[in-house]
Every structure is written in C-alpha cells, then in structure tokens.
Amino acid sequence: MTDGYFSDSYAEARERFRAAARGAGAELVSYRNDVAPGPGGEDLCTDTAWLGPRSATKVLFTVSGTHGVEGYTGSACQIALLGDLDANPLPPDTALVLVHALNPFGFAYNRRVNEDNVDLNRNFIAHDLPPGNDEYPRVHPALVPAEWVGAARVAADTELMAYAGAHGVRQLQAVVTAGQWSHPDGLFYGGTAPVWSHRLLREIATAFLPGRARVGYIDLHTGLGERGVGEPIFRGGRDADAFDRARSWYGPTVSRSEDGSSSSTRIVGNSATLIADVLTGGEELTAITLEFGTLPGIEVLEALRADNWLCLRAGVTPEPGAGVTPELRAAIKRQLRDAFYPPEAEWRETVLARGREVFAQAFAALAGHPIGVREPERA
Known part of the structure; x- marks a missing residue:
C-alpha cells in the first residue's frame, strides 16, 4: 500500500515528511527560499533531517526534489525510509541525512526547473567557464515553438523528427539533455551562477559530510528509463575503484551515462559533482542517481516542451493570460505531472519497494556487507 507516502501537493509532502522525521526522532532544520514565494504567497522551504550519532564515520545522504516535480516520488521514498527505521534501525556508527525538496519552487509549481528556469542538475559547474554544447542552438527553435497548437508547432515537430x-x-537526447548555458528560455538550461538550491546544498553538505570515512549519496529522480524500474546510475566518487564499488553496493544494473549503458546520456553539472567537491579529505564517496522510469522518452520531452512554452507564454501563476485558455493550461500541467509522477497505484507500489531495496543495499554496504561481497562458504 502507498497510502501515507505519496502526496498531492508540495505542502502535503512537506507536512508528511516533517511528521515522519519527528516520529523517527530526527533533528530537523528548515531553509526558506528567499528568492521566490509559493503559488499562494506562502514560504517555500527545503527541510533536512539528521538521524544517528554526530560522530558517525559513515553517512547515507539522500536528496529529493532536485527536479521539482520529481520530488513527489523522492519524498514518498524518504517518508517510507523514515517509517521503516523502527523495524530496521540504522547500523552502528552510521548516520542518515535526508534533504527534502531541494528545489521547492519546482515542486510547489509542478515544474522541473527552479524559479529562474534553471535545471538545477546542470547548475553544479564552474560558471566562469561553462561547458559548451555546440549542437543545442540547432535544435533550440524547434524545442521552443512560438505556439503550442498550430502550424508553428507542427513545423517544430517536423524539424525535431x-x-x-x-x-x-x-543523439537528439544527448544534445537536448546534456545541459546548455546559452539559452535562458530553453530546456536543460544550467544558469549563469550558482542558484539558491545549489548554494543551499553546498551549505548542507559542508555541514554534514567532510571528515566522514564513507559517504553514500542517492539523488532521487523520475522520468527516464523503463516504466517503474529504478535504475541506479553511477555519479561518483572520483577514485579509480568508485564504479566497481557502486556495483558491489547495488548490483550489476548500476549503469554509466558515459559508456552508453544508461537510460541517461552524458550530463554535465549534476549534484554529485558538488558532493565530490566538498569531500576533499580522502573521504570515500559512492554516489548514484536512482532514476524511476515513467513514460517513453518522446512523451517526457513533449511534456517538458509544453510546460516550457506555457511558462514563457503565460508565466507560472495560475491565472490564464496571453491567450492561454484555462483548459490548455490545465492539460499541460497534467501532462507534465503525469510524465514525472504517474498516478497509477501499481507504479507507485513498485517504486516504493525499489526505493526501500536500494536504501537497504546502501546501509548494508556502509556497514561492510555490500551485495557484491559474498561470505565464504562453510564446509
């Protein structure tokens, strides 16, 4: 059953997360986004929960809502983890950090991006020397058509095909999703400076992680891959053994964007980059994205294009404007949400079970019992 885990709004997810954290005896800290308010003028916050001894040498660090609307699923997985701690307490010398709704703006407004139209997971770069994506300008006009219903849309679709x-x-996926830093009105835009959520994650990671011997990092996402499958995608650390270690933790399904084995093509500026940057004292980092598949890739891209067009045309506020009818706005927002947060109970049950499995694998590995290491057989 998924009752009590999955929410219908950012506000409900936040309330459930905070209640679950308090119930588990966690230390809670809230950070208010001082850049943008919520749809009703309310505060938007990222919450963190710490459990376990402050002296722990091993830490599991989990993040939900890096891509706002994807936070519904990440939140549910985190709430389930908190609820399971009674029956499955933390291993000795191990702590847990949960960062809930890292991008609360996108979560509250049902957008993937933040208040600046920035894809947070392309923002963790050296902004004084942004990466290049020379192919993106070729497809940008087709990704951002002048109209969503009409001849311009048909022409744009034809160009993309x-x-x-x-x-x-x-290759189209690689060009579109790699990240781009040249078109602020486009898709997968990485911004020109560290955004609020970026700066906050650095603050949180710096407070909790340096000096630990071993760090497991799990960033929870939806939208790519086979429907309902939770794919562990390798994101670090930087030592030569990191990938093999990740496979010993999570099994042979751990994939890499760089070698074509993943549903994700190569991306630049993901959050695990920041975690690795923070850990400069020889800490062992094993980082993955846990990616839950939803719809076919072309349908997910269509939803992103539609939402981007809607925001450019009429803004993020719920009032219709600039010729956008209430019916079209509602249809696009439903399309975007379904692309990253499917409503079917079977999908949600599968996702929840997989999240629990991966968290258990991470704790076992931190405790020194990764699944890739077998106990010697007894005679």
Missing part, C-alpha cells in the same frame, strides 16, 4: 532521423534519437 528530421534531426532524429539524420542523427539518431539517442
């Missing part, structure tokens, strides 16, 4: 036909669908 032509690009995919010439270069392959995987």
